[in-house]
Amino acid sequence: MELIITEKDNAARRIADILSGESATATRENGVNVYEWGGKRCVGLSGHVVGVDFPSEYADWRDVEPVELVDASIEKTPTKENIVATLRILSRQAERVTIATDYDREGELIGKEAYEIVRDVNEDVPIDRVRFSSITKNEVQRAFDEPDEIDFDLAAAGEARQIIDLVWGAALTRFLSLSAGQLGNDFISVGRVQSPTLKLIVDREREIQAFDPDDYWELFADLTKDDEPFEAQYFYLDEDDNEAERVWDEAAATEAYETLASASRATVTEVKGRTRTDSPPTPFNTTQFIRAAGAIGFSAKRAMSIAEDLYTDGFITYPRTDNTVYPDDLEPEDLLDSFVGHPELGESAQSLLESEDDLVPTEGDEETTDHPPIYPTGEIPTRGSDVNEDEWRVYELVVRRYYATVAEPAIWEHLKVVADANGCSLKANGKRLVDPGYHEVYPYFSTSENYVPAVDEGEKLAVSDVELEAKQTQPPRRYGQSRLIETMEDLGIGTKSTRHNTLEKLYDRGYIENDPPRPTQLAMAVVDAAEQYADQVVSEEMTAQLEADMDAIATGEATLEDVTDESREMLEAVFEQLEASREEIGDHLRKSLKADKQLGPCPECGESLLVRRSRYGSYFVGCDGYPDCEFTLQLPSTGKPLILEETCDEHDLHEVKMLAGRQTFVHGCPLCRAEEAGEGPILGTCPECGDDEGGELAIKTLQSGSRLVGCTRYPDCEYSLPLPRRGEIEVTDETCDEHDLPELVIHNGDEPWELGCPICNYREFQAREAESGSDLEAIDGIGAKTVEKLAAAGIESIDDLTEADPESVADSVDGISADRIRTWQTAT
DNA sequence: GCAAGGTC
The missing domain is CATH 1.10.290.10 (Topoisomerase I, domain 4)
Structure with missing residues (x-):
């Protein structure tokens, strides 16, 4: 029996189809597809099926000094047990094995990992390697006709990368996390790829913060030919004789304005037309x-x-894929x-x-x-x-x-017209799409035209509508997600398969927020610390050096040991600096973590108000002076709060946005919201504080639109009862004997809903809940914890779940993937 | 529980 091993199931299926002439049949072993035909079997891995890690005695962060990881041994262990088990079974029965993983460095390493699993159970079987760059009949046939061997040097280059990434990443991540006292879920991570990416964002933010705008002026006027006006812009020649539109001096701008405004005609001094070919775009990588x-x-x-x-x-x-050239066939x-x-x-x-x-x-x-x-x-x-x-x-x-x-290609005609008005130059640039070419089949690029009529040199045109516009230079713009990914590619950091995940990681770790991404104070502090003590890890040059070292290993000029030993020595040196400044680094990180939660001054004591999380996971605003100051404000129960840059003029507090997928909304200043919290009719005495403090129950409408019966002494008294979101609430004359509150009726649709006394209603609701739990718990894989998480994203029932967009829910809930949500959706 | 790289 001959065994073929590919990098993924999809490739296994297609190769089996090609080699078998579509006659292969599929069976499942341990949940892994095996394709079989005429004495051959083909199985797909799932990328790496083994991973590198430190031995278990290094697992406890508090027991091990981070620097000890630098020289710790590294083990390889199976991460996809079922695939490894299947591979072992198939390998025992094989008389020949062919490794057909992807044709790149990581594919060579994945192939070598498979090789070792095969060798472990079958000492003698011949193991070949085939390479093809597209799974097409000709390519695959050719590759299998001329099998080659595994390139162990190339695989070793990949292993060096694995080791260096793990050692630097784990040791520095543990050091920063321990120094700031951030263990558990909120550890502070750094790595060869994520940290230079974060530095790009942080550097841009520093430029924005340091930006000092300059004033300048621009002038425009309309020129008219045959009753058709077109816009022209004033320009002058700067010291290098280049055409410049921005006037940096107000007096000069005003002078030019007056000159233009007094001109009734302009004489055409230059007419230049040219044809430009607009080539179609290249294939998608x-x-x-x-x-x-x-x-x-x-x-x-x-x-x-x-x-x-x-x-x-x-x-x-x-x-x-990185490729931008289609295959020949x-x-x-x-x-x-x-x-x-x-x-x-x-x-x-x-x-x-x-x-x-x-x-x-x-x-x-x-x-x-x-x-x-x-x-x-x-x-x-x-x-x-x-x-x-x-x-x-x-x-x-x-x-x-x-x-x-x-x-x-598309063809554009450009027409530049320059005219002189009382010694001031005006120019207009026209463009017309004369042949749309590829734009006709690819409508994603702008093809807007700018009308400038054909005129002759020496022709006189009427001047009108002269305008002087005062402007300011703008700070550089934040990187958008795709611009970041392009820049990562240009700098050679990350791979085609990981760059978008790296951005997600930065969001998950609390380093960036919003879109386009903006760095948090924590991110600024992490980059600061890394620049000062471990500059390599935030520099794209670490990757450039690693690439050079990997090339050397691949060509046999260096060994894996040479490269990893040298890297470990560098990291030792980094640790000497770091250890000496442990306290200082920790302080800086802790301060930044707090700054990321700060909203502004507490109206009661002047300390800082912070966004905090209650024991139950809900968010609220509390004072940093707690327990001396007990001031609190509520936040909406839906979503995760994002502190915006905008502040409230009245309270000097940052506004808050609630991130909840498609239900995301701006809550605004939480103190304004509390003050506005619509207070409707008073229903009666608050059962919790009425006797002692005189609190009363009122119907309230929150900014988020949800309604409740709450105490008028809120936030000192948090007693509340839920009310339905929709429908008009009628307060009837009937009173509940037990609670001395009026009975309520909700008018929504045809049939009024007699909700009754809000306390009785809530008790009944709780009783029903206790009996049945949330209907979401009926779905396999959803427990009480998950129900709580989903509720924070506004998903409270099966109906909500089926209507939800898995991606946006996954975005707003920690630890729940879009795929899991899709699985539940199909299960309902 | 750390990284980055595969893949789902």
Whole structure:
């Protein structure tokens, strides 16, 4: 029996199909697909099936000095037990083994991991390695016709990376976390990829904070030809004889304005027309795909998640790729043919096929062996059933990008007109799209035109509507998610498969907030500390050096030991500096952690108000002076609070936004909200503090729209009873004998709901809850804890769950993945 | 419980 091992199940299935001529049959072993035909078996791994870690005696953070990790031994242990077990069983029975993992460095390492598992149970079996960069018939056949061997040097290069990343990451993460007393879930992490990425964001924020705006002025005027006005802008020649539009001196600007305003005509001094070719875009690699999806509103995470689904379902090729050159055997005519006749995608495909020229696809600069660029397979999903609206939009983007890469260039005509008005120069730049070319099949780029009429030199044009605009230079803009991912790629940090995850990690760790991401005080402090004591870990040069070292290992010029020993020595040196400043670093980190929670001054004692979390997990605002000052404010129960930059003029407190997926809303200043908390009719005495303090119960409407019966002495007394969100509340004359409160009726729809006494109603509600629990608990895998978490995201019932968007819920709830939510949704 | 890299 011959065994073929691939990097993933999908590849195993396709290779089995190709080699067997579609005759392979699938069976399952330990939950792993095994494809079988004529004496051959093919099985897919799931990327790395073993991982590196320290021995268990290093597991307790408090028992081990972080520096001890530098020279600790490192073990490899199976992380996907079922796959490893299956591989062992299959290997025992194999007479020949072929490793067919991806054709890149990490694929070589994954292949070597498989090799070791095979060797462990079968000492003698021959083990080959095949390499192909796209799973097409010709490529795969060719690869299996000329098998090669595993490149152990290349795999060792990957192992060096694993070791260096683990040692630096774990030792420094533990050091910072321990020095700030942040153990458990809120540890402070650093790493070779995440920290330089964070530094990009922090550096930009520092520029923004240090930015000092300059005043300048710009002048505009309308010129008219044949009764058609067009806009022109004033310019002058600067000291380098370049055309400049910004006037930095107010007196000069005013003078130019007066000169222009007094001119009734301008004489055309220059007319320059030129034709520009606008080349179609290159094929999608992961980064360019994320960028294009970002331009139509998808976050990096969401775009990749959808692309992965489209890939798994067979609609597009593998979405994690660096390659921007299509494989030779991809025939544009064949692929386009599969779209002809489709109601939405057919017309463009038809028009491309009718082109008189041969279809020659564009090529990007990056030609790699990992996978082909991202393009549609020709299998078309049905909109609304196979894919939802978002998935369709992403799919259509991939299809149209493919169309664009085989389409004609667009042609623009540019026309520049310069005119002189009383010695002041005015210019207008016109552009017209004369041949839309690829834009016709790829409507995602702007094709807006700017009208400037044809004029002749010496022609006189009327001048009107002169305007002087006072402006200020702007600070640089924050990086958007896709710009960050592009910059990471340019700097060589992270990989096509991990860059978008790195951003998610920064969000999860409390380093960045909002979109475009903004660094927290904690992030600024972590980068500060790292720059001062462990500059390597926040510098992209660590990756550049590692890449060079890995190349040296791969070519045999260095060994894994050479490289990791040297790296460990550097880290030892870093620790000498760090240890000496442990206290100082810890203080700085702790202060920043607190600063991230600060809203502003407490109205009662002047200390800082902080966003805090109650024992039950709900958020509220409390005073840093606690227990001396017991001032508190409520926050809405839905979502996770984000402190905004904006502050309230009246109370000098930061405004708060509640992040809850699609139910996200701005709560504003919590003190304003408390003051406004709509107080409706008084119902009676507060059962909790009425006798002692004179509190009364009133119907209140909160900013979030939810309503309740609460004490008028709130926040000193937190007694409250829930009320339904919708419907008009009628306070009747009937009174509850037991609680001496009026009975309530809710008018919503046809049938009024006799809610009765709010205390009795709440008691009944609690009794029902106790009996049945939340209906969500009926779903497999949802327990009381999860119910609580989901409730914070506004999901309180099965109905809420089925309607929810898994991605946005996963965004707002810690520790619940979109996939888990999808599983529950299908289970209902 | 630490990293980054695969994959789902």
